[in-house]
Amino acid sequence: MKPEIAKLGYIALVSADLEKSLVFFKDVIGLEETTVIDGVHYLRAWGDFQHHTLSIEQGDRGYVRHIGWRTKRKEDVQKFKELLQQQGVPVEAIAPWTTPGIGEAIRFKVPSEHTFELYYDVERPSVDEHRRSVLKNQTYKSWAKGVSPRRLDHVNLHTSANSKKAYEFMQNVLGFNMRELLKGDNGDILAGWMSVTPLVHDVALVSRQKEETPTPARLHHLSYWVDDSQDILRAADILREHGFDFVGPGKHAISQALYLYVCDPGSGARVELFTGSYLIFEPDWEPVEWSESERAFGNTYWGDSISKKELVKTTIEAM
C-alpha cells in the first residue's frame, strides 16, 4: 500500500519582528497559543485539533522554514522516506519531538524547492479550563478575540523554478489530486489546486516568471477558515479598526471561495481568511480547467481583485 498524506499540519514561520507578528496572529487574527518553548510560539485556531498549526519565531528576516503534513498511518513516514530516496530526493530525518507536539519526522525539498515535513505522531495537550470550549468536540471557546477563524485550511506556494516537475511530484509521489488548474496557451500548467482531502485544495502551486522572483520557493499565503460569509466582512471591519490594509472581500471563481488577504507586518507572510468553497467527494473527479484568458475571472469572480501586482510581489521566501 502506498504511503499517503492525511492533511496539512502546520507552517513554521520566521518573523523579522516577532512582537508585531504575535500581536497580529494572536490579537488581530485571534489564534490561541498552545505553548512557548525556546522562544518559538506555537499557535492554533479554536477549532484546530492538533498541537499547533502555526509556529513563529524571531529571525533576521521573514520566511517559511518548512510546511508540515501529517501522514495517514504511522508507517507512512518511513515508507515516504524510502519512496523519496528512490526518487533521488535527499531526506533529512528529524528526531521525534524536536518540534514540540510532532513525533518522528522527515524533511525534504519538493521540486519547487519548498521544504516539506512529514510526520504521524502528535501530542494533543489539554487546554486550560477557562479557555476550553464547553463543547467536547471543540478545542477552545470560539469568538474569544479578533477575527477568530476555526482552523487552518491550506497554503498557496509560488515558484519561479520550472514547475512542471513540481506538479508531477505533488501528484505522483505525494499523492495529491489535481482539482482545478489554470492552463497556459502553450499547454503548461500555470497554477494547480491540489488536495488529499475533499477540500478543493490543501495546497495551491503557482508558476511564476523567473525574472520577477530570484528565489524559487515562496509563500503566497497561508489560509485560515471562518465558518460564515459574514465573518469575512466582520474580519474586514476588525482589520480596518486595527489599521490594516488588505485585499478583499471577493469571491474566487476557482474554488468558489470567499477571500480576504492581509499581511502579517512582522514576517510579511500573507494570511487569507477564507470560507465558502465546495467539497469534492467524487472519486473520479476531473480537474476543472481554466484557460489563460480566464485567469482574471478565475481569480476574481466578483469583489476586490486579487490580480493586483503588489499582491503577487509581496510573497515571502519559503526555503
Add this chain to the structure above:
Amino acid sequence: MKPEIAKLGYIALVSADLEKSLVFFKDVIGLEETTVIDGVHYLRAWGDFQHHTLSIEQGDRGYVRHIGWRTKRKEDVQKFKELLQQQGVPVEAIAPWTTPGIGEAIRFKVPSEHTFELYYDVERPSVDEHRRSVLKNQTYKSWAKGVSPRRLDHVNLHTSANSKKAYEFMQNVLGFNMRELLKGDNGDILAGWMSVTPLVHDVALVSRQKEETPTPARLHHLSYWVDDSQDILRAADILREHGFDFVGPGKHAISQALYLYVCDPGSGARVELFTGSYLIFEPDWEPVEWSESERAFGNTYWGDSISKKELVKTTIEAM
C-alpha cells in the same frame, strides 16, 4: 407650523428598452409589480408599504422623469406650494390620481434642476393572496425571486450646476437635515448626505465639474435596502449568474453602509443594493465632516472601490 416631508416616495423612471428593464427590476432585483396602467409598470419591494416605489415606462432614452416625496400632513402639499412660490420657484399642480396610487401633487425643480414631486394622499391596493405575506405587517412574501430587497432606501443625485444653492434649498426650504458632508479644500460642499428621517440619507447630492456633464441634473443611483450583510454577497452571486457586471461589495466610511452597484441595462439607471449603515435619533446631530483628502476613504472604507471613473460617468439624466 412649517410643512414637512415625511419620506422618499418613488422614482419615475423612463427606459430606452422597457423589456430589458422589466427583466432586470422584476426578475433579477426581484421587485413586485403592483399594476400596469397605460404601459407604465408600477413596482415595489416586498416590504414597501406604498403603491409603488418605482415606475418605469418606455421612452426614447433612459432618464428620471421625477422623484416623488410624501409629506407629513395632507395640508403640507398646499403649504409647500405657497412656500415654494414665495421663493420664486415655479410650481406645477398635478391632478389627483394622475399617477396611479398618488393623490393631489405638486412638481417643481430644485436648484440642481432635478424635478421633485410632493404629495400626501396615497392608495394602498391589496395584494393577491398567493403573493401576500402571512405576516400582517409585511406586504408580499419575501424571498420570492431574485435579490429580493425589503424596501426603497434613498436616491443619490449629481449636478453640474452651482450646487451651493441646492444644498441650502434642500435644508432651508425642504427641511432636510445634513448628516454627513464632504468639504472641498476651498470650503465648498462637494457632497452632502441629507435626511428627514433617522436614516443617514434619504437623498445625497454630489457636485460635479461642469465639463464632465453638460446636463446639470443626473441620477447617480437609486437604492434598495436588504436586511443582512450576507444578502449583499448573495446579490453578487445572483447578478453574476445573470451576466451582470457590478461594483462592490464594499463598505462606505460615510454612512457605514455595505454596497453593491449595478446598472439597469434598459434605462442605464444605477441601482445600489444597500445595508448596514446607522440611524440618527439625536435631535442636535452635528454633520460629520470629511475633507477632500478623505474622499477615497469616505467612499470606500474597504472592498471593491466606487471611485472608478466609469461609475461616475454612467449617470443618467434626471430632468
Add this chain to the structure above:
Amino acid sequence: MKPEIAKLGYIALVSADLEKSLVFFKDVIGLEETTVIDGVHYLRAWGDFQHHTLSIEQGDRGYVRHIGWRTKRKEDVQKFKELLQQQGVPVEAIAPWTTPGIGEAIRFKVPSEHTFELYYDVERPSVDEHRRSVLKNQTYKSWAKGVSPRRLDHVNLHTSANSKKAYEFMQNVLGFNMRELLKGDNGDILAGWMSVTPLVHDVALVSRQKEETPTPARLHHLSYWVDDSQDILRAADILREHGFDFVGPGKHAISQALYLYVCDPGSGARVELFTGSYLIFEPDWEPVEWSESERAFGNTYWGDSISKKELVKTTIEAM
C-alpha cells in the same frame, strides 16, 4: 408647539451583585464603560452616540430606578413639566448633571408606575484613542469584545396596574405612536408597541394579571441592537461558552425582529439581543392589530419560543 420625545436615552439599573453585572454587561455583552462615578458604572454600546445608555450600581436587590428619554428641543423639558402638572402628575425636578452626562431633567411616574426621566442637555465625552473607531461617525471600535451590539434599541415594560390609562397616557401625553397591538377578546389592549421614531417600538407595554405580579411596574427586558442576523447566532455561541441559558434565537411576527433573551445574573434584568424588524416612515400608519388568538404566532413567528412561563415570571421591578 407640543413638546416631543426624540428617543430612548438610558436605563438606570440597580444590581444585587454589581461584580456579576459588570462581567455580564462589559465582558459578555461587550458594552464599553464611559466612566465610573460614585460607584455607578456608565456603559454604552460601540455605536451609541450619547454619554451612556445603561447605568448600573450596587443595591440590595435588582431593579430599574428609572428610564431616561431625550426630548427633541431644550424647551420641551419645561413644556413637558407643565403638561404633566396640568394632568395632575407629580413631577420631580432633577438638577442638571446630577446624573453624569445628563443636564436638567424631570422625573415622574407614568400610569403603569414606571419612572420616566426627560432631559435634553447631554455631554458627549471623548473616547480614548486606542478604543476610538477609525470611523468619524462611530464612537468605539466595533467587535472589541463579547457580543458587541451597536446601540440601545428599546425597553419592554410590564404592569399589573390597570393599563388602559397607561396606553392613553403614552400616546396622548408623551406622544408615542401605536405601531402594533395585541387586542384581547374583550376589546382591551393586552400589549402595545409604541414609538416616537420610525422603529416599530421604542417602548412596549404589556398588561399583566394582578395575581401574578404584586408590583405593578416591572421591566420585561431592555434591548440592544446587533446589525446582522448572524450576530444573533454568534451571540448564542458566546453565551453558551460563558455558561448562560437563554431563550432564542427566534423571530417575532410582531415587529418582525430576530431575538435572543438572556438575563444579567447580577440584577436579574433581561437583555434582548435584537435585529431585523422594519422601519415605519408612513405618517398615517394604522396600528397592526393582532387578536388574542394570534398571540403565540405574534410572539414567535418561528424559533425558540418566548411564551415560556419562566420568561414572563423573571421580570424585575421598575419603580
Add this chain to the structure above:
Amino acid sequence: MKPEIAKLGYIALVSADLEKSLVFFKDVIGLEETTVIDGVHYLRAWGDFQHHTLSIEQGDRGYVRHIGWRTKRKEDVQKFKELLQQQGVPVEAIAPWTTPGIGEAIRFKVPSEHTFELYYDVERPSVDEHRRSVLKNQTYKSWAKGVSPRRLDHVNLHTSANSKKAYEFMQNVLGFNMRELLKGDNGDILAGWMSVTPLVHDVALVSRQKEETPTPARLHHLSYWVDDSQDILRAADILREHGFDFVGPGKHAISQALYLYVCDPGSGARVELFTGSYLIFEPDWEPVEWSESERAFGNTYWGDSISKKELVKTTIEAM
C-alpha cells in the same frame, strides 16, 4: 485492498402524494430536476455533481425504497458483493442503468434492515444552458428558487432492531468511521455518527425502543447542506411563507451543526437543512463520547429543541 465507500449517493423516496412532494422539493426546497423517466423524478441540488441525489415516485404510502452509496473504485462493487456474501448477507445484483444515471449496482439489507445500494459507474448529464452556472465548477445557477441548498449532506436512520450488530456492520464491513456517539448508561451505543468522508457523518444511526416502532428500519431525516448560517434563517422565512411548520433553527452540540427540520407533506420524509459543523482530517480520530445524561445537550446546544416527541414519531419506513 478492501473495498471502500466514497460517498452518499442518493435516496430513493416513494411518496403517497407525488404532486405535493414535487412542490415541496422543487419549489420550496428548490431542488433542480435532472429528468423524469417512467414517472420517477430525479432531483439534485445546484451544487450536486452527480445525476441525482433524490428520486421520488408515486406509491401507496411514503417510504424510502433504498439509499445509494458510490464506491471509491469500479471493482469495489464486486468486492463488496463478495465480502457481503462471505458475511451471509443476501445480495441483489441490479442491472446497469436500471436506475437512470446509475451503472452496475448491488442491493442488500444492513442489520438495521435499511436497504443500501452500492455502485460506481455514473452518468453526468449536461444542464440546459439557461439553468447552467457561469461557474465551471458548479452544476446549476445557485439561488434560482426556494431555499436553494448546495448539496446532499447525510442521512439519519432509526431502527428498533437490536442495533449493536448494525453499528459493527457499518464500521467493520462497510468501513464507516465512528465520529461521535451517544452511549447509554448500560454501555450500549444509543446513537452513532459515522462517515467515510471528513464530514462528521454521512450517516447517523439511532437505536429506538421496539414498542414505539413496530417497523425496524426507518428514516429520521435526509439532509441538504446550505453554505451559511443565515441561509437557515432565510429558509425559516421561506417555509413559514409557504405555510410549513418546522423545528429549528437550533444548533447541535454533537456535530456542531445548525439545523432546521421540515417534513415533505407528500412522503412524510423529514428534510434537515444543515450548515456549520466541522471536518475531521485526523486519521486517528477518537470518537467523541456523550453519555445518556448529555443527550439533550448533545441534541440541542441552543435553539428550538429537536427533542420533541413528535419529531421522533414522524419517521417514515425505510424498507
